[in-house]
Every structure is written in structure tokens, then in C-alpha cells.
Amino acid sequence: MSDFPKTALIIGGGVIGCGIALALLKAGYKTINIDKNAEVGYGSTVNSCAIVRFSYSTIDGVKLAVEGHHYWKNWADLVGDHDPSGLARYVQSGHLVLKTKADDRADMLDLYREVGVPFDEWSADDLKARLPIYDMTSFAPPMPVDDPAFGSGAGHHIAGAIHCADGGYVNDPQLATHNLRCAIEAMGGIFRLKSEVVEVLTKEGHTSGVRLATGEIVPGDVIVNAAGPHSSVINRMAGVEDEMSVKTRALRREVHHLPSPEGFDFSVNGIATSDPDVGVYWRPEVGNKISLGSSDPACDPKTWVEDPDVFDTNISEFQWKTQTWRLGLRVPALPIPNTAQGVVDLYDVSDDWIPIYDKTSLPGFYVAIGSSGHQFKNAGVAGDLMADLITYQENGGDHDSAPLQFKGRFTGLTVDTRAFSRLRKQTASSSFSVRG
Numbered sequence: 293m294s295d296f297p298k299t300a301l302i303i304g305g306g307v308i309g310c311g312i313a314l315a316l317l318k319a320g321y322k323t324i325n326i327d328k329n330a331e332v333g334y335g336s337t338v339n340s341c342a343i344v345r346f347s348y349s350t351i352d353g354v355k356l357a358v359e360g361h362h363y364w365k366n367w368a369d370l371v372g373d374h375d376p377s378g379l380a381r382y383v384q385s386g387h388l389v390l391k392t393k394a395d396d397r398a399d400m401l402d403l404y405r406e407v408g409v410p411f412d413e414w415s416a417d418d419l420k421a422r423l424p425i426y427d428m429t430s431f432a433p434p435m436p437v438d439d440p441a442f443g444s445g446a447g448h449h450i451a452g453a454i455h456c457a458d459g460g461y462v463n464d465p466q467l468a469t470h471n472l473r474c475a476i477e478a479m480g481g482i483f484r485l486k487s488e489v490v491e492v493l494t495k496e497g498h499t500s501g502v503r504l505a506t507g508e509i510v511p512g513d514v515i516v517n518a519a520g521p522h523s524s525v526i527n528r529m530a531g532v533e534d535e536m537s538v539k540t541r542a543l544r545r546e547v548h549h550l551p552s553p554e555g556f557d558f559s560v561n562g563i564a565t566s567d568p569d570v571g572v573y574w575r576p577e578v579g580n581k582i583s584l585g586s587s588d589p590a591c592d593p594k595t596w597v598e599d600p601d602v603f604d605t606n607i608s609e610f611q612w613k614t615q616t617w618r619l620g621l622r623v624p625a626l627p628i629p630n631t632a633q634g635v636v637d638l639y640d641v642s643d644d645w646i647p648i649y650d651k652t653s654l655p656g657f658y659v660a661i662g663s664s665g666h667q668f669k670n671a672g673v674a675g676d677l678m679a680d681l682i683t684y685q686e687n688g689g690d691h692d693s694a695p696l697q698f699k700g701r702f703t704g705l706t707v708d709t710r711a712f713s714r715l716r717k718q719t720a721s722s723s724f725s726v727r728g
């Protein structure tokens with residue numbers, strides 16, 4: 293048997309695409325990552341908040357996240373020492389989910405107990421003692437900043453928080469992706485950057501390669517769509533979108549950067565926090581700063597983007613005000629600069645905000661999509677899941693009729709991949725938000 297019996301073309305050079313390439317190399321494939329950008333991780337990956345947490349809304353989502361965080365804890369073992377830029381760091385700051393009422397997130401805690409996620413329940417007093425900059429007032433439900441009732445309070449305090457000490461964040465998402473690139477190249481993997489796929493090619497009903505915008509044909513036995521916000525474009529190109537019960541779309545998102553309150557070093561003492569009471573989440577950022585995003589409360593409109601190559605990259609004054617004022621309710625001493633600071637990018641979002649890790653009706657064409665906002669943390673485990681799924685299918689398995697049961701390398705947990713099927717009904721228990 294040759295070293296590279298089959299060639300896998302991975303459309304996408306983000307953290308998910310690179311995670312898949314590394315796993316496929318280890319499974320014996322030759323890999324070629326194809327990406328429009330000039331460097332890996334320069335798409336939506338670079339602007340990810342990269343929070344590592346377990347607060348998903350499905351049992352298999354929690355299992356995957358628990359397995360996935362071990363890859364970050366063992367990052368050096370996964371990627372080696374091939375990157376002259378050094379290694380990205382997993383900062384185990386902990387992760388908090390604030391509770392408006394005592395029984396909030398009872399369903400999530402049931403999942404934690406079933407999977408074995410270590411957690412503590414903090415009272416409001418515990419939370420205030422650990423994070424004195426937080427105001428314990430409840431402001432639920434989240435509301436628009438132009439609502440006359442905004443910030444008026446609900447007349448009681450929040451009940452406390454769920455704390456997971458194992459949670460945290462990855463300090464540099466793009467560097468983490470570059471670490472993967474260096475590991476991939478050390479194993480013989482290839483990157484075709486500044487290259488745009490314009491056609492998916494087939495031969496005798498099976499994928500055979502892709503055509504680039506230059507006209508060049510890149511042959512390949514297997515094709516993996518890990519194109520992030522461009523995933524729907526690639527699916528239509530391959531003719532597989534119509535068969536999918538759950539589809540993906542590009543969603544415009546903003547993440548804002550703020551200084552820490554005076555006298556409190558958030559980069560040292562802060563904890564990654566999800567606050568459904570006010571409708572935002574945040575984490576420590578390098579340089580005693582805070583990265584802030586929206587948790588998609590029902591009152592907020594969403595900006596869907598038809599053409600992922602054309603969208604407004606300027607920070608919106610209204611969104612800046614919405615997110616920073618909401619955080620200001622929880623952190624009254626928050627200094628809000630007069631000039632908006634942050635990034636604008638696209639998420640690749642499925643109809644139910646659960647990723648799609650699957651085969652398709654086109655033999656040889658696979659998808660790892662709908663992952664933006666909540667799957668960066670799963671890049672390592674998603675790579676192994678997809679490599680196992682592809683190997684199973686290409687070696688004669690039928691993932692549709694007998695779906696792969698993926699066993700985690702670190703935890704031994706079994707993930708039922710039907711939860712991530714393209715043919716599933718929309719997941720009723722999903723948060724239908726960035727929580728996943």
C-alpha cells in the first residue's frame with residue numbers, strides 16, 4: 293500500500309478545515325487544503341472568540357465539547373513543535389453561565405451530569421465575591437437599547453451562576469490554525485492558498501476533483517466542504533444542497549473590544565462569561581481587555597448575507613451601543629470608548645445552529661459546515677470525527693443507513709453522529725443561537 297492511497301481535497305483553510313486535514317493525514321490520505329485567502333485562518337476563524345465551553349443544548353454537543361477541550365489541553369502533542377511562531381495557548385480561565393432564576397439551565401445541568409462535566413453552582417454572593425465588578429441585578433429579558441424599559445431591572449437579583457473550571461479560551465485563533473498548518477506540512481500535506489474553487493468535478497458519479505478560477509484542475513478522490521460562510525456556495529456547486537433537510541447561511545456578526553474596568557485586570561482575574569440575562573457573552577482578551585459578543589436574544593434582528601464576498605465590514609453604531617450597553621448593565625464600571633473597536637465577520641450558520649458533519653448524496657463529497665461561533669473549540673475532535681466518517685464511508689460503510697458512532701480518543705465517550713446529519717429534522721432542543 294502506498295503512503296497516500298487517496299487524495300482528499302479540503303475546501304477551506306480555517307481551523308476546522310485544517311483540523312480535518314491533520315486527521316486525514318494520520319488516517320493515510322494525501323491532503324490538499326484549498327482556500328481563497330492568503331493564509332490559513334484568515335477567514336472567519338481569525339475573528340473567533342475561541343471560547344472553550346460545554347454549555348451546549350444537546351447531549352452529543354456536550355460530549356463533543358468535552359472531548360474537544362482535551363485537544364487544547366494537549367495542543368503541543370497534537371501539533372508538535374513545527375511552527376517557528378510558537379504555539380497558541382489554552383487559557384483555562386473557567387467558564388460561567390449566569391442564571392436569572394435558580395432553576396435556569398436545568399436541562400443543561402442534566403446533560404452535564406449525564407456526560408460527567410465537572411461544575412459548581414455559585415450563589416449571587418459567590419459570584420460577587422469572585423467578580424466584584426459584576427452587578428447582581430437581573431435585567432431579564434434582554435431588550436433593545438432603544439426600549440424605554442432598557443436597564444430598568446426586573447426587581448430582583450440574578451440567582452447566581454454555573455461555573456466550569458475546565459472552560460476557558462484559546463488566546464490566538466489564527467496562530468492555532470497556523471500551528472495546524474505547520475503540523476500538516478510536516479506530514480506532507482499541501483496548501484493551495486489564494487485559490488478559488490469554481491467547479492466540483494465528478495467521474496462516473498463520484499467526485500474526481502475541482503476546477504479553480506484559473507482554469508486549473510486539482511484532482512482528488514474525496515472532497516470535504518469546510519468552506520465556512522461559503523459552504524452553501526460550495527454545496528450548490530456540488531449539487532447537494534437541495535437534498536439537505538438542514539442548510540446553512542452566512543450571518544453577519546460583530547465582536548467588540550473594550551478595556552477592563554479601572555483597578556480590575558480582566559486578562560488575569562476575568563472568567564469567560566455567558567449572560568443570557570442581558571443577552572451577551574464575553575471573555576478576557578490580551579492586554580487587559582474584554583472581547584464581547586451577542587448571545588442572540590430573540591429581540592435582536594439578524595443580518596443574513598446572500599453573497600459572502602459582499603457584506604458591510606464596518607462596525608455598526610447601533611450594534612456597538614447594543615452590546616456595550618448590555619455589558620455595562622452587568623459591569624457598571626465598564627469604560628465604553630467613544631470610538632467603536634472590534635471586528636466584523638461572517639458566521640456559517642445552520643438552520644438550527646447545530647453543525648453538519650456528514651456525507652452527502654454525491655459519493656466522495658463530505659461536509660463539515662454550520663460550525664461558526666460554537667465549533668472553534670471542537671477543531672481537533674471534529675477533524676478526527678470527519679476522518680473516521682470518511683474512512684468508514686469510503687471503505688464500504690453506509691453512513692446514512694448505519695451512521696458512524698464516533699468514540700472519543702481522550703474520554704471514550706460515544707457521539708451519535710446522527711445529531712449532526714444533513715438529513716435530520718431541526719433539533720427541537722437547540723438554543724437556536726450561538727450557544728449551539
